[in-house]
Amino acid sequence: MDSLTLQRNYHCEQCGSTFSQLNAYELHVHTHTIETPYCCDKCGRHFSNRSSYRKHLFNHTGPYQCDQCEKSFSYLCHYKRHLRVHTGEKPYQCDQCEKRFSLLSSYKDHQRVHTGEKPYQCDQCEKGFSRLSNYKTHQRVHTGEKPHRCEQCGKSFRFLSDYKRHLRIHTGEKPYRCEQCGKSFSSASHYKRHLFVHSGEKPYQCDHCGKQFTESNDYNRHLRTHTGGGGM
Numbered sequence: 189m190d191s192l193t194l195q196r197n198y199h200c201e202q203c204g205s206t207f208s209q210l211n212a213y214e215l216h217v218h219t220h221t222i223e224t225p226y227c228c229d230k231c232g233r234h235f236s237n238r239s240s241y242r243k244h245l246f247n248h249t250g251p252y253q254c255d256q257c258e259k260s261f262s263y264l265c266h267y268k269r270h271l272r273v274h275t276g277e278k279p280y281q282c283d284q285c286e287k288r289f290s291l292l293s294s295y296k297d298h299q300r301v302h303t304g305e306k307p308y309q310c311d312q313c314e315k316g317f318s319r320l321s322n323y324k325t326h327q328r329v330h331t332g333e334k335p336h337r338c339e340q341c342g343k344s345f346r347f348l349s350d351y352k353r354h355l356r357i358h359t360g361e362k363p364y365r366c367e368q369c370g371k372s373f374s375s376a377s378h379y380k381r382h383l384f385v386h387s388g389e390k391p392y393q394c395d396h397c398g399k400q401f402t403e404s405n406d407y408n409r410h411l412r413t414h415t416g417g418g419g420m
Contacts, residue, residue, distance in 0.1 A: 207333050280295035
């Protein structure tokens with residue numbers, strides 16, 4: 189057992205976040221122990237100082253209130269920007285691909301798709317990202333943080349997309365339906381792989397003998413016949 193390291197998950201009892209590394213867990217727990225005497229009676233959020241608390245209240249009681257969703261804003265510019273959620277207005281258009289955006293920040297993030305700029309660089313693996321949100325999500329690979337926890341089975345996930353896909357195990361939802369045979373799938377990858385059955389496409393080709401396969405597991409099993417790993 190000396191050569192094996194059993195992974196242990198550290199679970200935060202206060203918010204449900206899960207971590208695979210002790211140091212990341214301890215840093216996270218500290219965020220709960222910081223004294224936060226000011227509590228918002230509208231949403232339950234806590235604040236450590238009065239000024240931050242009063243500033244937050246404008247989110248609920250600000251002078252600019254949306255009559256469609258009752259959300260409030262303390263600044264007129266923020267209120268007008270929010271209205272685009274309901275109107276569908278997208279005033280910012282990319283001059284390279286004509287894609288449109290409702291927020292200037294989203295438009296600027298998109299420009300990096302064309303320029304290749306990646307200003308957010310991980311200092312642990314040097315991987316670069318064009319968006320701050322993607323950079324922050326990537327950090328969980330190193331910290332072990334798994335903030336998305338399934339309430340039904342307790343399993344935790346680093347990424348929201350993986351968490352949502354997991355929920356379909358419990359709900360039985362299969363949103364990807366084949367129009368040719370009516371078969372449904374819970375994940376896009378399984379659905380796309382199924383389409384090869386109808387198209388006849390065999391994307392996995394052996395470099396040794398040229399034989400082609402529809403399924404990656406069949407392809408990998410075949411490779412063993414060349415590498416000496418055995419047949420069936």
